[in-house]
Amino acid sequence: MTVPEDPRFRREMATAYRSGWHFIDLVTAVPHRGDSLMVTLLGEPVVINRGDDEEIRAYRCLRRPRGAPQPVRCAIRYGMIFVNLDQRDHQLVEPQTTTATPRSA
Template identity: 75%
Template structure:
């Protein structure tokens, strides 16, 4: 059951929760800690924190739609539906690991 819920896009918070470059927000999604941050280019990115010793943060797909931040923890390639008209704001997808 948890795998089914985990495989989609999940609402994290409003984009105003990380308004400036360098701001970050830590949330727990299905028991996994996820950090959402805004980088110098004003793109919002998300990273899954590894619990292993010396584990590097793993990029997670992240998107902003209608002023809301969504993340997808699944490794398969799910896409968020594109709006008909371009929206003000940025959308960034973190690179997938091989």
């Protein structure tokens, strides 16, 4: 299959594919605390890391000087690691907490 060289087509395809969950590897690829795995997904370097708390997290590697890694949504299902690079999914909404005030009678 040949891919057209048109930059508009490439942007459109990247947007379409970026919005879904992508299989990275099995959980056994990062078995111990501190282990990491670097992959390139849709042209972006992504680091998968197992932290000291045994949780697996994913980070997008920024190319800017002194840029901090940007967290990426990561899910573990059936022993497999999936990530989602879509920025729209990263808008985490904090739940509204309502504090009950006693009514005076």
